[in-house]
């Protein structure tokens with residue numbers, strides 16, 4: 001936005017800062033953007049933003065050039081685990097823009113398998129195969145049985161067909177991915193309800209981020225679920 005710094009006769013108006021093409025240093029820019037974090041956008045700005053999007057189709061995507069710029073600007077910025085979890089929470093229930101859209105054959109080829117940028121020699125496929133194996137299912141069922149289908153953390157019990165059906169998981173105390181030799185050890189498993197499982201550092205996205213080095217077992221709970229016959 002250009003502000004009028006001169007009056008109708010071309011004279012400078014007193015009290016105006018003249019920027020005359022001054023460039024901001026990266027440090028200054030970083031400071032400015034930091035100051036904006038968490039600030040609520042005013043109604044005026046919202047309207048301006050909505051105006052900028054007007055006439056663009058709902059599934060409008062920024063151009064290749066703009067996207068490159070945006071990704072360039074974000075380079076090196078690490079999101080904290082907390083932020084990532086927040087993003088995940090915020091996205092819950094939202095319909096993704098690409099829902100129902102089919103990728104072209106060509107696009108699929110580009111992003112899947114060995115062509116994928118994060119291809120790790122078929123690691124995921126191998127792990128998935130083990131997770132689907134009979135041995136794995138046997139281990140899981142043994143854990144459930146031993147723990148009486150009860151969450152080890154909160155003690156909730158899965159009673160299929162009865163009033164409450166709780167989703168229970170067999171959790172690996174030492175992570176499945178990082179401790180292959182402990183995958184089928186009964187000692188290394190515990191029954192957790194899905195809510196409690198989510199809180200463990202080995203769950204989902206957190207497991208992927210935990211490096212092999214710090215893949216320590218999370219603290220095993222000292223408290224045992226009340227074993228009352230129900």
Ligand SMILES: [Zn+2]
Pocket residue numbers: 151152153154155156192193194195196197
């Ligand atoms: Zn639980």
